[in-house]
Structures are given as C-alpha cells and as structure tokens.
Amino acid sequence: MADLFSGLSLGFGVALTPINLMLCLIGALVGTLVGVLPGIGTIATVAMLLPITFGLPPIGALIMLAGIYYGAQYGGSTTSILVNIPGEATSVVTTLDGFQMAKQGRAGPALAIAAIGSFFAGCIATVLIAVLGAPLTKLALAFGPAEYFSLMVLGLIFAVVLAKGSVLKAVAMIVFGLLLSMVGSDIETGVSRMAFNLPELADGLGFATVAMGVFGFAEIIRNLDAGAQMDRELVQQKITGLMPTRKDLMVSAPAIMRGTVLGSILGILPGGGAVIASFAAYTLEKKISKNPSRFGRGAIEGVAAPESANNAAAQTSFIPLLTLGIPPNAVMALMVGAMTIHGIVPGPQVMQKQPELVWGMIASMWIGNLMLIIINLPLVGIWVRLLRVPYRLMFPSIMVFCAIGIYSINNAPVDVILAGAFGLLGYWLIKHDFEPAPLLLGMVLGPLMEENLRRALLISRGDWTVFLTRPLSAVLMALAASLLVLAVLPSLRKKRDEVFAETED
Amino acid sequence: MNLYSRMLAGGGLAALIGFGAFAASAQTQTYPTRTITMIVPFAAGGPTDVIARIVTGHMAQTLGQTIIIENVVGAGGTTATTRAARAANDGYTLITGHMGTHAASVPLYPNLAYDPEKDFEPVMLLAGTPILILARKDFPPKDLKEFIAYVKANVGKVNAAHAGVGSVSHVSCQLLNSILDIKPTAVPFNGTGPAMNALVSGQVDYMCDQIVNAVPQINGGTIKAYAVATPARNPSLPDVPTTAEAGLPEFQAQAWNAIFAPKETPAPVIAKLNAAAAKALDDEGVRKRLLDLGSVVPPAPQRTPETLATLVKSEIAKWTPVLKPATN
Numbered sequence: 001m002a003d004l005f006s007g008l009s010l011g012f013g014v015a016l017t018p019i020n021l022m023l024c025l026i027g028a029l030v031g032t033l034v035g036v037l038p039g040i041g042t043i044a045t046v047a048m049l050l051p052i053t054f055g056l057p058p059i060g061a062l063i064m065l066a067g068i069y070y071g072a073q074y075g076g077s078t079t080s081i082l083v084n085i086p087g088e089a090t091s092v093v094t095t096l097d098g099f100q101m102a103k104q105g106r107a108g109p110a111l112a113i114a115a116i117g118s119f120f121a122g123c124i125a126t127v128l129i130a131v132l133g134a135p136l137t138k139l140a141l142a143f144g145p146a147e148y149f150s151l152m153v154l155g156l157i158f159a160v161v162l163a164k165g166s167v168l169k170a171v172a173m174i175v176f177g178l179l180l181s182m183v184g185s186d187i188e189t190g191v192s193r194m195a196f197n198l199p200e201l202a203d204g205l206g207f208a209t210v211a212m213g214v215f216g217f218a219e220i221i222r223n224l225d226a227g228a229q230m231d232r233e234l235v236q237q238k239i240t241g242l243m244p245t246r247k248d249l250m251v252s253a254p255a256i257m258r259g260t261v262l263g264s265i266l267g268i269l270p271g272g273g274a275v276i277a278s279f280a281a282y283t284l285e286k287k288i289s290k291n292p293s294r295f296g297r298g299a300i301e302g303v304a305a306p307e308s309a310n311n312a313a314a315q316t317s318f319i320p321l322l323t324l325g326i327p328p329n330a331v332m333a334l335m336v337g338a339m340t341i342h343g344i345v346p347g348p349q350v351m352q353k354q355p356e357l358v359w360g361m362i363a364s365m366w367i368g369n370l371m372l373i374i375i376n377l378p379l380v381g382i383w384v385r386l387l388r389v390p391y392r393l394m395f396p397s398i399m400v401f402c403a404i405g406i407y408s409i410n411n412a413p414v415d416v417i418l419a420g421a422f423g424l425l426g427y428w429l430i431k432h433d434f435e436p437a438p439l440l441l442g443m444v445l446g447p448l449m450e451e452n453l454r455r456a457l458l459i460s461r462g463d464w465t466v467f468l469t470r471p472l473s474a475v476l477m478a479l480a481a482s483l484l485v486l487a488v489l490p491s492l493r494k495k496r497d498e499v500f501a502e503t504e505d
Numbered sequence: 506m507n508l509y510s511r512m513l514a515g516g517g518l519a520a521l522i523g524f525g526a527f528a529a530s531a532q533t534q535t536y537p538t539r540t541i542t543m544i545v546p547f548a549a550g551g552p553t554d555v556i557a558r559i560v561t562g563h564m565a566q567t568l569g570q571t572i573i574i575e576n577v578v579g580a581g582g583t584t585a586t587t588r589a590a591r592a593a594n595d596g597y598t599l600i601t602g603h604m605g606t607h608a609a610s611v612p613l614y615p616n617l618a619y620d621p622e623k624d625f626e627p628v629m630l631l632a633g634t635p636i637l638i639l640a641r642k643d644f645p646p647k648d649l650k651e652f653i654a655y656v657k658a659n660v661g662k663v664n665a666a667h668a669g670v671g672s673v674s675h676v677s678c679q680l681l682n683s684i685l686d687i688k689p690t691a692v693p694f695n696g697t698g699p700a701m702n703a704l705v706s707g708q709v710d711y712m713c714d715q716i717v718n719a720v721p722q723i724n725g726g727t728i729k730a731y732a733v734a735t736p737a738r739n740p741s742l743p744d745v746p747t748t749a750e751a752g753l754p755e756f757q758a759q760a761w762n763a764i765f766a767p768k769e770t771p772a773p774v775i776a777k778l779n780a781a782a783a784k785a786l787d788d789e790g791v792r793k794r795l796l797d798l799g800s801v802v803p804p805a806p807q808r809t810p811e812t813l814a815t816l817v818k819s820e821i822a823k824w825t826p827v828l829k830p831a832t833n
Contacts, residue, residue: 451695
C-alpha cells in the first residue's frame, strides 16, 4: 500500500507539471476530435501524430498519445448517436439505442450519459491499473489461443442477442461478416484469399471501409429517400432536454457499474478485448432487463453500459504494456515505437526502471478523464444543435468527412470506392430488414476467431478437446453453450422470445 | 499517415536555424533543391521506421533539405516498394528497404511487381539488426547444443512461433529449421507483440526474433536466449554467445535496412546521398541511438552502393531456397 501511495504521488508530481498537463489536454482534445470525425480512427491518428512527439520529452509524448487513445472513446459515441455512424469498432453497439434516442429527440441525454459513463469507468479502471496492474497481468498471460477462440464463440452468440428483428437474419449477417473478414492473406500460408488478385485487397477489407459504407453511406441514402425525409425533420423538431433526467440517471447507474466491471476485465486481454467488452455489456443489460423489448428502441442503459465498458477497457488495455512491455493492440504497438525512438524499450522491468513513466501515465489518465468530462459535457449542446443543420447541408459534409477519413487510413483511393459499394449494399440490407451491427461484429471477431482456432489446433496437433480441457476455455464454452440452450430449448421458448425476438414491428 | 514528419529530436529552434543556413547554401548546388520523400514500407514506430527516422534526420542537415517520411503499409512492405520502384528517378523519392522487401519478397511473392536488383539503385546499407534464438524461460534445453538435440529429438512436439508469413521472425526461423533439417509446427501470430506474448506465457516453445524486441524480456527473465546469429556478440547482451561460439556457425542472420533509389537515378545524386548517409552513421549521436537499438552499424568499407548491391544479390540467393518450399 505504501508503494501505491508513493507511486501515485510520484505520478501526480510528473503529470501535474504544466507541460504535461498541456500535453494531456492536447491529447484529450485531439482524441475527442478524432472520435467525433467519422472514419478517422485512433490508429491512423496516433501514427500520424507520432513523428510530432519525437521532439517532446518521452513521458509527455506518451501522456499525449494515451490521451488521444482514450479521448477517442469519448468522442466515438458522438457520431454513433447523432448520425448512426460508428467511428470505432467499440462504438458499433452504441448506434443501436443511441441513434434511436436521437430520433426521439433525446440525443442530449444519450451523449451526456455516454460521457458520464465513460468518466466513471475511466476513473475506476485507472485505480484498477494502479492497484491491481501486476496481478491482472497474469490473466492476460493465461489467455492462450484456445481461450481466445472460446471467447470469440461467446462473442458471436452475444452478437445474435444484439438483433432486434429476426434471429435468422442476424445469424445470416454474422456469417456474412465472418466471410468478409476472410478476404486477404491466409495467416498460416500467406496465400491470398478472395482478393481477386487485387493488391488493394491483399491485406483484407478495413473495418472503417465497411463500417462507413454499411452504416454511414447507407444511412444517408436511406435518409434521402422521400419517406425518410419526414422522419429526419421530426428529429430536428422535437429535441427535448440536454441532460439526463433523474430517472435516466437512476436507470443508468447500475448499467454503468456493470459495464465498468466487464470492460475492465475484458480490456486486459490483448487483441479484441475492448470490442467484446462493449457488446458483452450491452448483451448483459438486455438479458437482465425486466423489459428487454425496450432495447434497440432507445433504452438509455443500451448507451450507458457499452460506453462505460469501452472506456474502462481502453484504460485497462494499458496493463500488459505497463507491466510486461508487450503491446496488446495496434495503438499500443505505436506507443512502443514512440518509446523506442526515445530510447526506452518497455519490458517487464519498466515499472522498476521507469517508475516516473508508468506512474506518470497512470496519474495522467485520471487527469485526462477529468478533462474529457469537462470538455464533453458542454459540447453536448453544440452537437445537439448540429442536428438542426438542414439535412441538405449535413449529408454532403458527412460524405466528405467519411471519404477523407477512409482515404487517410491507407492513402488508398480504392478504399473510398469500396466504401461506396458497401453503402449500396448497406442500403439494400436496410431495405430488407437486415441489421448491419451483427455484420460488423462478425467482421471484427472473424479474424481473431479464425487465427486463434488455427493456432489452438496447431499447438494441440489437431485435438479439438483442447477447448474443453483448458479450464478457462471450458468455462467460456459452457457460458456460450448455456446461452445457446436458452435460445433453443422449447421449454424455455417463452424466455427466448423475450430475449431474442421482437419481430412485431 | 505521415504528413508531418520531421521535427528534429534535438529541438525545433536549433533545427530552424540550421535549416535556414543550409537552405541558402543549397542554391549553389544542383541537388537537392526541394523536399525529399523517404518511403518507409512499414508503420510508424516499427524497427525500420525508427532507423529511417534517426538516419534521415541527420541526412537532412547535411543535404540542406527536409526529408519527409512517408509510411506506406501493406503486403509485407511490397506495396510501398512497388510505389518506390515506379517513382520518378530524380533523387526526390527514396525508400528505406529491408531484408524482406529487397530479398525475401522474391521467393515469397510470386507476382512481385518489381525486381529488387534491376528496379533500384542501391544507395547505402544503414544498419543490421541481429537475430536471436529465443525460447520460453522453462524450455528444458540449457544451451544451443542441448537445444539442437532437443528439437531434433522432439520435432513432433515442439512449437515455433513467428510474427506472420514474410516477417523477419518467420524467414529467419525457416533458415534455422532448414539448417537443422527439421520441420517443427510453426504457429503464426499477427506481429511481434502477440508472438512475444505467447513466448512469455509459455504457449509456444521457441522463436527467432530481432534483438530490439527481445532484450528487455531477456533481461527481465521472462524468456531466454540461446545465441545471437552474428559473427560478434552484441553489446546489449554480452552474455549471449554467437551461433559460432555455441556450435552452429552456419546460422548467420540479421535483418538489415538500406536506402534505395529508383533505377537510373543519376550517379552524382546517388553519390551525394551516399555521402550524407555515411556522414550520419559517423555522427556520435546517430551511432549511439542505433547501437541502443541493438543494431550493428556497418563499418566504412560496407557503406558503398556496390557492397549493398552485392548484399542484395547474396541475400536473394540465401533466402530463395529456404523460403520457396514454404509457399508451395
């Protein structure tokens, strides 16, 4: 405990210097902006800004880059809620209820609760890093390929629960997403799959390309439909309060709590932790809700829980980096690059050798979260006012931002054309009541699932029982199976209907 | 990515003053008169990017022009290399290639859109990054001799990790396996980070990887190193023997980075770039930063375009037989 307090005081000493405070603020602001602008993702931004940080002191550089990373989690919900475009994989589920709330004139409370949930989750997760960082690292190491595959299976079953319409159509979308994720090079042999000899497809389809297409562009086409125009005007007219009501807060508080716990745990896992966290949190809320049919129709818990979960996960995903020196995702790998350039190569001894770096970052995260809530709450009013901008002005700007964002990821014009094609596909899907969220989740989980299945089977020499003989994996499989049983067993039919099918509309 | 590049590590003001002075002197010379673009075929922050930034930062001062780093990623660096091969050969577009883009890609990508030897003018070798033979910390063999005996005896049981097809860890492990004449199960990961995670947690038994990623883990006791595949020991790991010392002299491998220009770039331009790069490697600060990364800085005789051309030729000859069977 004494260590903790001396560490924290060292950390705040580092983080509270004027230069580091300013860098933290810049990081938080840039992160918010990146999150808000559709298509421009955190990986692209951190890569773009990395060279600028080479002139800064290493701790300041890392504080700023970290600020961009978690700041984007705050901003990411904004476009999900306002225009139904998820900026990041982690905010896909936020579109489900967030955009519905906006349609009901409740964009303000949705944005505010997302910020409040993120703040709460960020604070708790930062404390977790400080107190339990080292022991939690063991969890990250205990997760081998078999455990990952089982987690992904569980994740796909969650994805079915997300559907508010036909279960069959949701399954079809997941499978389609899995297929799309297989475009590109085979991980084991390097052979090109479904790329039609196009070099642009050699590395697969980008998440942003598909997301901007099936959500962003498709939504715009739908809005330009004659019938939907009315709908749009409706949104503009009936904007009610900006802040959540007392009732909203009462309903959201436990959801935020649960989202934080789930997000903190799943965030530690390298790879897709934050994505799974966001929709595991949503699924949990839908499952334990007394009235699951509210979900997908503007339930505030459906915004509060996943937004808390993704921010908690964004914070705890620093644990493997800070305790082991192993970057758990692409953004962290870039941060390792930043450290390398400054001559710090992070490793298992980074906590002993560079305590001011580790504790400075932890302290700055708490300060950064505080800054973010102060930045974001007043912004709610501005964002909501944006909804009043006439749609004929709004949609070309969204198109331009999306196109720039998509282009900037790989400097590839083909990506923009692909997003256009996915826009048309997405429009067709909307018209036939297929939901795009399960498709995107299938696409995000697909590669993780395939790669880890193949790794697990390579290591076990083709023995499938490995998924049941490893305890953690077995628990996850059992959870997945029980969710499935719940859906299939006729004796539980009534329960299943409550959870899955709300086909009356 | 890549738009902004050079903010000199030393400090903005000094760079600005230096920049002004050099800009004036540049007018008296023909090349370079404008900004140079250096294509880096990998993401910002990776080993190649770090080396390119350290060296070009100093070269820019010598040449009196800004050098912008453009990170173009995809298809194991071959997307960027294709772009560089097709760029104007006026000396304003260069590429920091590496072992993968200019040698291992030949057997790995049958439809490669460029020829590393014919489509480029070699400029200079910048740095070599030694390869280590690594294992999980509780892997039974104690030294390289025991390791060789163990993997040969248990080839059906051991698992070797690598960071993806075509990565340095993949091709160097293929070389090791072909020397030992074994075919262990190769478990692919997406990048060095996840592969290292698997080794640290003991899910896989061994891998070959570049020194820069491994030093902190070795010093932290989370993994162990059997040997370094270079003729001399590395100063950052003085206790790790060379493969020759440990009984496997045939296994020599290091990842290397070098500057190339598109073919038929004028010889005076190449000479000027070569001189600037050589001057960078002689700079104490640049040298120290490269050595800190575990890199080997080429001595003066290895800094000519001709030695780089020879290196490319010999590397293609070295990797082609090793990697050909892997893709078939």
